[in-house]
Amino acid sequence: MASFKRILLKLSGEAAMGDQSFGIDPPTVARVAGEVKAAKDAGHEICLVIGGGNIFRGMAGAAKGMNRTTADYMGMLATVMNALAMQDALEAIGVSTRVQSAVEMNKVCEPVILRRAERHLEKGRVVIFAAGVGDPYFTTDSGAALRASEMKCDALLKGTSVDGVYDSDPKTNPAATRFDRIGYDRVLADNLKVMDAAAVSLCRDNNIPIVVFNIREPGNLARVLAGEGVSTTVGAIEEGQAHG
Ligand code: UDP
Numbered sequence: 001m002a003s004f005k006r007i008l009l010k011l012s013g014e015a016a017m018g019d020q021s022f023g024i025d026p027p028t029v030a031r032v033a034g035e036v037k038a039a040k041d042a043g044h045e046i047c048l049v050i051g052g053g054n055i056f057r058g059m060a061g062a063a064k065g066m067n068r069t070t071a072d073y074m075g076m077l078a079t080v081m082n083a084l085a086m087q088d089a090l091e092a093i094g095v096s097t098r099v100q101s102a103v104e105m106n107k108v109c110e111p112v113i114l115r116r117a118e119r120h121l122e123k124g125r126v127v128i129f130a131a132g133v134g135d136p137y138f139t140t141d142s143g144a145a146l147r148a149s150e151m152k153c154d155a156l157l158k159g160t161s162v163d164g165v166y167d168s169d170p171k172t173n174p175a176a177t178r179f180d181r182i183g184y185d186r187v188l189a190d191n192l193k194v195m196d197a198a199a200v201s202l203c204r205d206n207n208i209p210i211v212v213f214n215i216r217e218p219g220n221l222a223r224v225l226a227g228e229g230v231s232t233t234v235g236a237i238e239e240g241q242a243h244g
Contacts, residue, residue, distance in 0.1 A: 004154035004225065006045040006121065009036065010144035011159045013054035015215055016082050023054060024085045032215065033089035036126060038222040040095060045121045047151050048128040049144040050086055052078030058136065072136030076103055079140055083130035084108070096125040102134025102143070114150055141199035149206040156208050157224070158195060159215030164232030165194055179232045187234055194234055210234040
């Protein structure tokens with residue numbers, strides 16, 4: 001794998017949940033923070049986006065009768081809570097951080113100011129972007145693709161609970177095969193579950209590779225960044241080589 005100097009790491013809110021079925025599990029957040037520190041110590045510049053699904057998803061609220069826009073703002077606030085939990089865990093192990101939220105809340109964190117974010121990275125800080133794109137009807141996947149584009153990241157790393165992109169769901173189909181590399185267009189055409197379509201097409205338009213890997217496996221982020229771990233890269237060229 002090409003060496004990626006500046007990365008955007010996207011974690012779903014569930015990565016903060018551990019074995020719980022809801023909310024934030026501080027030991028789990030601390031473990032993930034350790035992964036981020038290892039990547040930073042290896043010389044990478046790191047932007048972070050964390051979802052909010054462990055606390056609240058707008059669609060779920062809307063399905064139970066809430067106004068969708070209100071519910072989505074609640075989801076965005078959930079991502080701010082996760083961002084603060086991650087900031088706390090990173091600072092506890094000596095990693096300097098800043099949180100920038102797309103929904104402004106000055107007492108809690110900075111607003112999104114890209115030039116300032118750039119400066120934070122130069123100074124070796126991890127920048128955590130919260131509240132997605134700051135508007136309802138979007139997801140934090142889209143927020144991640146947007147910030148990765150704006151910050152000119154070399155790659156978007158998507159940490160999930162599976163070790164890459166499969167041609168069918170490996171949890172239900174034992175014969176599912178994993179791709180080493182796959183094209184953006186194939187992911188969109190086959191509706192493969194990588195990120196939502198808006199996020200994938202934004203990465204495609206800005207030629208940002210998406211690296212899908214398992215964040216639950218200890219040490220995996222640093223391994224994948226060193227080109228050693230198991231992952232799938234979604235990129236411009238389709239070399240769709242599948243492995244069992
Ligand atoms: N959200 C939003 N706009 C954004 C990002 C997030 O409205 O730009 C809301 C939306 O309701 C979403 C929730 O925040 O369901 C949590 O984000 P997401 O579902 O992306 O979290 P994840 O699945 O990654 O944990």
